[in-house]
Amino acid sequence: MPVEEFVAGWISGETFFFLPHITPSGRSLPGDIEGVRLQTQTTYQGIIDCMVKTYRHESLLGFFKGMSFPIASIAVVNSVLFGVYSNTLLALTATSHQERWAQPPSYTHVFIAGCTGGFVQAYCLAPFDLIKVRLQNQTEPRARPGSPPPRYRGPVHCAVSICREDGPWGLFRGAWALTLRDTPTLGIYFVTYEWLCRQSTPDRQNPGAATVLVAGGFAGIASWAVATPLDVIKSRMQMGGLKHRVYRGVLDCMVSSARQEGLGVFFRGLTINSARAFPVNAVTFLTYEYLLSSWG
Numbered sequence: 346m347p348v349e350e351f352v353a354g355w356i357s358g359e360t361f362f363f364l365p366h367i368t369p370s371g372r373s374l375p376g377d378i379e380g381v382r383l384q385t386q387t388t389y390q391g392i393i394d395c396m397v398k399t400y401r402h403e404s405l406l407g408f409f410k411g412m413s414f415p416i417a418s419i420a421v422v423n424s425v426l427f428g429v430y431s432n433t434l435l436a437l438t439a440t441s442h443q444e445r446w447a448q449p450p451s452y453t454h455v456f457i458a459g460c461t462g463g464f465v466q467a468y469c470l471a472p473f474d475l476i477k478v479r480l481q482n483q484t485e486p487r488a489r490p491g492s493p494p495p496r497y498r499g500p501v502h503c504a505v506s507i508c509r510e511d512g513p514w515g516l517f518r519g520a521w522a523l524t525l526r527d528t529p530t531l532g533i534y535f536v537t538y539e540w541l542c543r544q545s546t547p548d549r550q551n552p553g554a555a556t557v558l559v560a561g562g563f564a565g566i567a568s569w570a571v572a573t574p575l576d577v578i579k580s581r582m583q584m585g586g587l588k589h590r591v592y593r594g595v596l597d598c599m600v601s602s603a604r605q606e607g608l609g610v611f612f613r614g615l616t617i618n619s620a621r622a623f624p625v626n627a628v629t630f631l632t633y634e635y636l637l638s639s640w641g
């Protein structure tokens with residue numbers, strides 16, 4: 346099983362982490378918290394309102410809540426995604442990454458390999474994502490003398506508390522919704538990327554850097570456009586049992602959210618998810634392709 350794809354996925358996941366420092370809306374840093382809070386709480390009127398309230402109540406530090414775990418996990422999850430995707434494609438088509446532009450795989454194979462990568466990565470991501478969502482939904486200001494302490498003191502305390510309250514499987518709360526979100530979405534992600542690259546590159550040639558950037562960016566937007574409704578459901582299920590109501594399952598969460606808040610609830614966070622998706626995924630694909638081509 347070729348491992349370069351796992352390593353390239355790991356490194357491109359890390360560049361993905363550095364980029365949000367220079368973009369105002371990275372999901373790994375400020376911007377992610379607004380997306381999650383907009384999806385799970387009804388107190389905000391929009392992105393700006395959420396940012397202003399977060400700043401007023403929790404200061405600048407409020408924007409960075411729950412981020413140390415995702416930062417640690419991004420490289421692992423990206424490595425699993427790209428590694429499983431490439432190896433599945435290799436198993437289906439018998440063409441290595443180096444030969445892939447000269448002998449392009451069918452879109453069906455790309456879709457199946459993307460769905461497989463998405464399915465496997467969802468289970469690796471689930472515990473990290475749960476802890477991030479729980480920490481990001483704590484709106485208490487940082488501990489001050491006399492003020493009640495927040496429920497979770499940090500990621501490790503959050504993980505230990507979840508295990509104590511719900512057992513180790515509690516860390517996988519919402520994992521089913523995450524799998525439903527990521528499996529088809531990542532199929533669409535890789536198909537969009539391949540399609541855009543092939544449209545703007547002469548037959549059987551490797552795409553140039555600009556093409557990879559644009560195709561990667563639009564693949565990110567397309568995948569988040571499709572994923573956002575299930576992203577809302579996933580975040581709500583992960584919050585179940587805290588201040589939020591417990592849902593009987595994905596369907597129950599969908600139906601009662603739509604009944605109480607209208608169909609618009611499924612598009613909460615779409616703007617901010619899409620705004621961050623372009624730069625993050627453009628750089629992820631560029632780094633990934635560059636590394637694999639330079640390793641020959």
Ligand SMILES: CN(C)C(=N)NCCC[C@H](N)C(=O)O
Pocket residue numbers: 372526527530531534565568569572622625626
């Ligand atoms: C759930 N969705 C939409 C995805 N996982 N899409 C693929 C993009 C992955 C990238 N790490 C990002 O966060 O944009």
